[in-house]
Amino acid sequence: MRRLLEPFSNLPPPTSPPTPLDAALTSAIKDLFRVPAALFSGLEEEPESVKDCPLDPSVDEKIKIFCAANLDIRLAAIRRNEEDSQGLPEIRLDDEADVVPEISVVSPGAHRTVFPARPFNTGNAHPKHASALIRLLYIHSCLNPANHSPHMASLLIPLYSVLHQEVEAPDVAHVEADTFWLFEAMIGEFAELEDEEGGNEWMRRFSGRLEWADPELSVDLVGLMLSLGLG
Numbered sequence: 467m468r469r470l471l472e473p474f475s476n477l478p479p480p481t482s483p484p485t486p487l488d489a490a491l492t493s494a495i496k497d498l499f500r501v502p503a504a505l506f507s508g509l510e511e512e513p514e515s516v517k518d519c520p521l522d523p524s525v526d527e528k529i530k531i532f533c534a535a536n537l538d539i540r541l542a543a544i545r546r547n548e549e550d551s552q553g554l555p556e557i558r559l560d561d562e563a564d565v566v567p568e569i570s571v572v573s574p575g576a577h578r579t580v581f582p583a584r585p586f587n588t589g590n591a592h593p594k595h596a597s598a599l600i601r602l603l604y605i606h607s608c609l610n611p612a613n614h615s616p617h618m619a620s621l622l623i624p625l626y627s628v629l630h631q632e633v634e635a636p637d638v639a640h641v642e643a644d645t646f647w648l649f650e651a652m653i654g655e656f657a658e659l660e661d662e663e664g665g666n667e668w669m670r671r672f673s674g675r676l677e678w679a680d681p682e683l684s685v686d687l688v689g690l691m692l693s694l695g696l697g
Contacts, residue, residue, distance in 0.1 A: 467531060467601070470608050474536040480547040488544060491537065494607035495600050498619040503589035505620065508627050510590045519639035521598075537600050538593075598642050599626060602649065613653065621656075622649055 473487060480488055515524050520531045588596040602622060607614060626645045633641055677684040 467605060468533055470605055471531075471533040471536045471601075474540045475533060477540065480540075480544045482547065482551050484544070488540070490607070491540060491604060492544065494604045494614075495619075497616050498599055498603055498623075499587050500616075501619050501623065503587070505623050506589035506591040506595075506627075508631060509595040509623075510592060512592045513594050513630065514638070516639040519642075521601075521642060522639075534601070535597065537604055538597050541600070595626075595630075598645075599623060602626070602642065602646055605646065606649065606653070610653070618653070621652065625649055625652070 474491075477485070477487065483489075484492065515522050517525060518529075519525060520529045521534045522530075523535070588599070591599075599619075599622060603618060606618070622645070625648060626641075629645050629648070630641050633644070637644070673684065673688075676687070
């Protein structure tokens with residue numbers, strides 16, 4: 467983590483077009499801001515501080531990872547640069563009474579804002595949770611540059627959420643690390659789904675495992691697929 471996040475510590479202000487490091491950051495996590503807001507359900511509350519977690523801002527400096535917040539700081543700077551350079555489009559409504567309301571995308575002007583622009587939207591997730599998800603996606607992207615999928619965020623968020631809610635108290639400090647390794651294992655298992663041939667092979671293996679684990683359910687599913695013309 468230190469090796470990948472420390473380079474963001476002393477960067478010059480963001481530019482347009484972005485530098486390679488800024489482009490890599492925004493590309494790695496862009497799908498996080500496109501998932502449905504409901505997917506962040508359960509992450510609204512601030513996580514409790516854990517004295518043994520090196521990512522916690524209040525942890526002892528002897529174990530603290532000082533660059534843990536570097537991505538959040540850089541994203542805030544990138545957002546300010548985008549707003550200053552071109553303004554963010556917003557959905558606005560004309561206020562004149564005799565004009566039929568309509569939705570339009572306009573530059574900032576004399577209209578009432580209905581839906582403000584939010585380029586880095588993580589629903590109602592607490593900033594600490596959002597920060598963890600950003601770190602996880604960015605580090606995964608750096609370690610697996612050829613294995614990017616738009617579905618990464620949709621797989622990561624529920625995994626992180628479940629671990630954070632179900633983990634035993636002594637393991638709370640390791641939730642983010644545990645999420646990372648489970649996520650890596652899951653992505654490795656599902657990587658073949660990205661192409662048709664690999665997807666078919668994965669489904670054959672899944673069918674074999676299901677037949678071994680629950681023969682009755684396997685038979686029912688095969689019958690359902692045949693009835694739908696999918697067999």
